[in-house]
Amino acid sequence: MDLTVLVDNNCKIEYNLLAEPALSFLLENEYHKVLFDCGYSDVFIKNAYKLGLDLxxxxxxxxxxxxxDHTGGLLRLEALYRKMMKAGISLNLKTIFCTPNAFDIKLDTNDRNIGFPGKVEELCDIFEVDFTDSCTWLSPKLLFLGQIPKTYDTDYKYDDDTALVFKSENGLVIISGxxxxxxxxxxxxxxxxxxxxRIDTFIGGIHLVDKSEYRIRELGIYLRNLNINNFYPCHCCDLNAKIILSEYIKVKEVYSGLFLSFN
Ligand SMILES: [Zn+2]
Ligand SMILES: [Zn+2]
Incomplete structure (x- = not known):
C-alpha cells in the first residue's frame, strides 16, 4: 500500500506544495484508493494535482x-465532483466511512462549532455515507476501526474518533487523524x-499540543516499549512534544508530499 501525505501542517522547501493546519492522506493499493481525511480547505486537491494524483x-x-480541519475539504471535493459530473465525466460511487457521531456539532472551548461545516444530507446524492461504529475491513489488509473504546481516560468528550490500520508484513501501520x-x-x-x-509504523496526529512534560515523558516510555519501527507524529503534535519524545523514540518528519510504501 502506498501512502501520500496530501496535507500536513508542515511542508518541505524542495516541494512546491502547500501546508495548512489540517490533515489528509491518500492510500492506494490494488483494491482501493482511499482518501483519509480531507483537510480544512481545497489544499489537498491542489497538492494532489501538483503531485499528479487523480482524485x-x-x-x-x-x-x-x-x-x-479533517472534514472541511470534503465540501471542496463535493464541489469538484459536481463540476466533473456537469462536464459529463462519470464517476464511481464513493463511500464515506465514519463513526455515527462524526457529523454532529462539535464545540470548541468558546462554544463555536468546529465540526463539519456543511450539511450531511447534501452529501448523500454524491456520496454514500456509511456510519459504522464497528471494525470494517475495507480491503483484505486495511481496517477501519470504527468507534474506539475509551479504556483509558481521555479529555475528548465526543465518541467519533477513529483510525485506519494496515496489516503489513512487518506489523501494523496505524494511521490516525x-x-x-x-x-x-x-x-x-x-x-x-x-x-x-508488532507495530511497523505510526503516522498521524497524536494530540500533543501544550501538554505537560510529565505527560509527554509518560507517553515516551510507553512508545519506547512498543518498539515501533517508524514513528511519524504530525499535525497536532507540537515541537516541544517531538523534542521530548525523541529521547525515547526516533521521531520522523512529516510534510505535504511525503510518500511511504508498505508491503
Ligand atoms: Zn480534531
Ligand atoms: Zn486535527
Whole structure:
C-alpha cells in the first residue's frame, strides 16, 4: 500500500506544495484508493494535482473524526465532483466511512462549532455515507476501526474518533487523524482487533499540543516499549512534544508530499 501525505501542517522547501493546519492522506493499493481525511480547505486537491494524483477515482473516503480541519475539504471535493459530473465525466460511487457521531456539532472551548461545516444530507446524492461504529475491513489488509473504546481516560468528550490500520508484513501501520481518543486506546484496540502486536509504523496526529512534560515523558516510555519501527507524529503534535519524545523514540518528519510504501 502506498501512502501520500496530501496535507500536513508542515511542508518541505524542495516541494512546491502547500501546508495548512489540517490533515489528509491518500492510500492506494490494488483494491482501493482511499482518501483519509480531507483537510480544512481545497489544499489537498491542489497538492494532489501538483503531485499528479487523480482524485476522481477515489473509491472510499474515511473520516477520522468530525473536526473541520479533517472534514472541511470534503465540501471542496463535493464541489469538484459536481463540476466533473456537469462536464459529463462519470464517476464511481464513493463511500464515506465514519463513526455515527462524526457529523454532529462539535464545540470548541468558546462554544463555536468546529465540526463539519456543511450539511450531511447534501452529501448523500454524491456520496454514500456509511456510519459504522464497528471494525470494517475495507480491503483484505486495511481496517477501519470504527468507534474506539475509551479504556483509558481521555479529555475528548465526543465518541467519533477513529483510525485506519494496515496489516503489513512487518506489523501494523496505524494511521490516525488527531488521536483525540488517546494513543494508548488507539494502539491497544488496533492490536486487539487485528491480533497483531508488532507495530511497523505510526503516522498521524497524536494530540500533543501544550501538554505537560510529565505527560509527554509518560507517553515516551510507553512508545519506547512498543518498539515501533517508524514513528511519524504530525499535525497536532507540537515541537516541544517531538523534542521530548525523541529521547525515547526516533521521531520522523512529516510534510505535504511525503510518500511511504508498505508491503
Ligand atoms: Zn480534531
Ligand atoms: Zn486535527
Amino acid at each position: 476522481s477515482d477515489v473509491t472510499d473516503i474515511v473520516l477520522s473524526h468530525g473536526h473541520n 488527531c488521536c483525540h481518543i488517546g494513543i494508548k486506546n488507539l494502539i491497544e484496540y488496533a492490536q486487539k482487533v487485528t491480533g497483531e502486536k
